Amino acid sequence: MVRPQTPRGAERPRLRRLGAVLTSLCAIAATLVAGPAHAAGPGGPCALPRSEAHHSEGLDTWNPSYPRPLGRLDAVMVFLSFPDSRPVATPAQLAADHFPATSRFFERASYGRFTVRAHPVNRWFRMPRPSTAYRIQRDWDGELRTAYLRDAIAAARGGVDFGRYGLVYLVADPDAPGVDSDATKVVNLDRPLEVDGAELRRVVTVFEHHPPDRNVLAHETGHVLDLPDLYHRPSEGKGDWDTHVGDWDLMGSQFGLASDPLGWHKWKLGWIDVRQVDCVTSRGSGLHTLLPLEERPRAGQDRPARLLVARTGRTGAIVAEVRVASGNDAATCAEGVLVYRVNSETPSGGGPVRVLDGHPATQACAGEAVYPPLADAPLAVGETLEVKPEGVRITVQGRAPGGAWTVRMDKE
Secondary structure (H helix, E strand, C coil): CCCCCCCCHHHCCCCCCCCCCCCCCCCCCCEECCCCCCCCECCECCCCCCCCCCCCCCCCCCCCCCCCCCEEEEEEEEEEEECCECCCCCHHHHHHHHCCHHHHHHHHHCCCCEEEEEEEEEEEEECCCCHHHHCCCCCCCHHHHHHHHHHHHHHHECCECHHHCCEEEEEECCCCCCCCHHHCEEEEEEEEEEECCEEEEEEEEECCCCCCCCCHHHHHHHHHCCCCCCCCCCHHHCCCCCCCCCCECCCCCCCCCECCCCHHHHHHCCCCCHHHEEEECCCEEEEEEECECCCCCCCCCCCCECEEEEECCCCEEEEEEEECCCHHHCCCCCCEEEEEEEECCCCCCCCCEEEECCCCCCCCCCCCCCCHHHHCCCECCCCEEEECCCCEEEEEEEECCCCCEEEEEEEC
């Protein structure tokens, strides 16, 4: 689910709140000494085990309830109007709000290994009830949500061959009086709906303004691919949403300056593999060469690595990766080695990933970053970060003209 943008007074322009929902329906070798043993699955000893947590960050196995994000995912866009409003925007205009931008995001993030191909149905399908009758809102009543979904599918039946698509976007008329842009959500159905002989498993209900805030469909599609929410939802609406990961990864904020998925997510989704991960499971020290996460690999290129991972327990790890101003991260205001914790037993929305601030006394990009205290989290050459109590120390020792970075990891 997406999280609303928190206004920051004079620091940044006021942004619209976005919708959200729980997705529930549904290099160099190191010198090491012996340490604690962990079971090694197909992804190697640093691939944390997938747990029962919602959208678990474990990646030793794939959850078959979700589509593998390799190749092409065909998605149909169905446009819904209501008796209490006459649409102002056209279906073609609303489709252009999200595509091809969403497709390009995933093509860049996956190094060309995955894309979402949209198939807009260029007409309005009329819902049987006024938009206000569904009481659309962020924390939507389950029965009303089910009624909306049922009515939408019934309205489109006969005009859409749902069996041709792996994903359905139900796009509501943004100008209808009952449409709340804070309610955009993805629904992964535990029990597929049968529609004209086809099984409907995944639906995104879209209630965005026209034009929408950027990356909203990329965020929701991330949930379709089993990625968790990385933001922190404040208690009773008080506090900041972005304290866990800041701008780093669109699953934390679709507004982020560095919205490319974290390297851990690229590994989980199969866009990088174990050959591009330097894994440390035992005590000792070593040098590692890392390529920037955004850099598209050359044909047949497996090394240098993209991720440096220190296994710290049965469900935990410390991860380091290089982030630079390129691709989906072109707007970032800081480059360097980003370090974060991962825990595969922490559920979506509970902080399964926590970015570690390499510069806790400073901040960056006030007025632009969603969370300035973490905008300058990456380490520059010559800087060190000690991660306690895990006993991991990361030092950036150099940056080659060709783009590779040299990182030293010490593990107690």
